Amino acid sequence: MGRLVEPQRNRVHKDGQQEYLARSPYSFSQHPGEEFGALVSFLSENSNKMLPVTLDPHAYLDPDVVLSIDTRKAGSEAAVAHLVTQVWVRNPVVLFLETDVPQSHEMKAMLYHIGIVKKQLMFDVNKRADARVLRAVLKRLTWGRATPFALIGGRPFTMDELRMEKQQGTLASLLKTAAGKA
Template sequence: MAIPTMSSRTPLRGNHRSAQSLSLPFAVISGLNPKRNRSRTTLLAILALISVSAFFYCRQYPMSISPTYLLHDKVDTPATDQMVLALETNRDSRAAAARKHRKLSAGRSQITLTPAQELAAVSSFLASLPQNVIPSAVDPSRPINPELVLDFDTRSPHAMEEVARVVEDVWARNPVLLYGKLYSPATRELKAILSDMNLRPPPFIMDVDIRDDVEVLAPMLARLTQSPELPVLLIGGQPVGSLAQIRTMLASGELQRRVKAAGAVIGGGKRRKNKK
């Protein structure tokens, strides 16, 4: 029996046809100009090899190159599903709260503050953080927009209750408050009087003339306290009077009684030790 060899005329049909189909383009290109097209033939061979490899890889692992967002519905990820559900629930709850707020606030007018309430709101705003300033666009001759100095919904049905709490809190924290000028002799005298009282809590002192909002704050304080000039001393939220009046009250003991009635303790502060 004759053993088939490579020269036999009964080759494997499938392999022979595949080899012919793959080698035909290369043979044609190489036959045209072997020297010029040798590099092109090599490049085409590499590209063909990559294409065939990618084809068989995709057939064997069809899901391996699928985007992750397409696999979300096909892969069981309970932790991810719970996270997505929590985020969607939180987003929906915030949107519902915003819609409810707009519905409740629709048609409600802004609250109107009395001069005493406005003075308390402005003082609370300025005393809470050193960087708080009154915007330059505010007209000091008119009542300030409560939304600029209050940190709650000023259109809420309970807004006035919140204002009352602000008024009580600011004067409890700052029973003695001095709006003055840094280079004013009258302010220096009032600072010395308060320092001698050694108050607890210590007086809140603000030099208005060195602030960025002095052009708005100074006339606003003049309107709210009925004091045309600084300094202005507030005890329990009430303007005390001029420097001459304060001297008279200090001599009679009236000033000390007002300070105690406002909640400050005379002699209760910490004194600085004198350096030897």
């Protein structure tokens, strides 16, 4: 009977001072709350960054595609958590819009007139080359919400939900709380 050998992906290697695993152990299936933040980070790094058209939008995102962090290195979980926290601090309000949908314009105007968050990160989904796959990923991450929607402090809101929050007098408070993290 042969000797059992530990799979290569679990072995730790030394690269100068850094330790890393031969294969990334990090998975958004183990950290689903960080997946949306990682996606926003990826999309906001550079307007030319696109999701691969071959990406399966119904599966967790591949960390090697959307993260600028080498997830094979020791301490990568803490680095990803920090990156996601910083995404929401820098971008308390993120809008995923469709330029030809009236609710997109209404959403921008409503949030602008409240005036708490001066700058919103906006993505015109329908103008992106990766629109088909991005829409499907966004729908999965927001439990079925279609664009346009807003992320306030990392939490998704449709236009109807924003109207309801405004009518109940809680929208300004949500925005202040999200902006206060900045």
